[in-house]
Amino acid sequence: MDSFVDQADLLETKPVVLNVLNIAKPAEGQPALLSYDEVSTLFHEFGHAAHGLFSQVKYPTLSGTNVPRDFVEFPSQFLEDFSLDERVLANYAKHYESGEAMPAELVQKIIAARAYGQGFASLEYIAAAMLDMRWHELGAANADQADVIGFENQSLKADGVDYELVPPRYRSTYFAHIWQGGYSAGYYAYLWSEVLAADAFKAFYEQGGMTRENGKRFRDTILSRGLTKDPMQLYIDFRGHEPSIDALLVRRGLK
Numbered sequence: 505m506d507s508f509v510d511q512a513d514l515l516e517t518k519p520v521v522l523n524v525l526n527i528a529k530p531a532e533g534q535p536a537l538l539s540y541d542e543v544s545t546l547f548h549e550f551g552h553a554a555h556g557l558f559s560q561v562k563y564p565t566l567s568g569t570n571v572p573r574d575f576v577e578f579p580s581q582f583l584e585d586f587s588l589d590e591r592v593l594a595n596y597a598k599h600y601e602s603g604e605a606m607p608a609e610l611v612q613k614i615i616a617a618r619a620y621g622q623g624f625a626s627l628e629y630i631a632a633a634m635l636d637m638r639w640h641e642l643g644a645a646n647a648d649q650a651d652v653i654g655f656e657n658q659s660l661k662a663d664g665v666d667y668e669l670v671p672p673r674y675r676s677t678y679f680a681h682i683w684q685g686g687y688s689a690g691y692y693a694y695l696w697s698e699v700l701a702a703d704a705f706k707a708f709y710e711q712g713g714m715t716r717e718n719g720k721r722f723r724d725t726i727l728s729r730g731l732t733k734d735p736m737q738l739y740i741d742f743r744g745h746e747p748s749i750d751a752l753l754v755r756r757g758l759k
């Protein structure tokens with residue numbers, strides 16, 4: 505997702521937003537079919553698009569997806585889960601020859617497969633995110649003089665994530681995201697956004713699922729607000745309280 509024009513009352517601009525999806529070119533005469541990964545990416549990016557399109561703020565710098573990195577992936581990851589909602593599936597998940605709906609059993613298998621390897625994935629991610637924080641707490645001068653491997657080992661131990669079988673996703677020496685990649689002390693952002701997304705999705709379904717009322721509340725409190733309030737306050741406006749990590753653990757099959 506990207507934005508050509510950001511919505512802003514000040515400039516009287518309406519949002520112009522684009523989604524681009526690269527998919528494998530089918531063989532001659534065959535239809536282009538999407539893998540589940542591609543479907544989930546499509547929903548994800550459309551979540552960003554909705555964030556840009558429903559923006560209703562005064563200043564362009566606070567508009568749409570111009571929000572911190574640990575919040576911007578919330579609407580997108582939230583939308584991903586709707587790809588497996590029964591009513592949504594009925595619209596798109598049809599056999600390309602027979603037109604038959606996807607069998608419920610297959611849907612259950614997709615949901616079960618999402619939990620595969622999540623213990624490993626979650627720990628390696630958390631280890632990397634904690635390491636990122638530790639480095640950026642050091643300050644530039646101290647970081648320059650640090651014994652890189654020694655500091656890394658010490659940090660992983662101190663955070664209780666020094667598990668030999670699950671090394672951090674990136675070792676300090678090639679953890680490019682956190683040095684020049686823009687993630688400095690922000691590598692945790694995807695997982696934090698997922699905490700919000702999982703908790704919000706749970707809230708949606710506790711309150712009746714895909715109703716106009718629920719959609720409107722999400723639009724009014726989150727999608728239209730950009731960065732006109734502290735992101736946690738936006739979340740509380742939607743949810744009534746701060747998120748817990750419970751729904752994330754269930755989403756990842758860890759609970």
Ligand SMILES: [Zn+2]
Pocket residue numbers: 548552577580
């Ligand atoms: Zn995204």
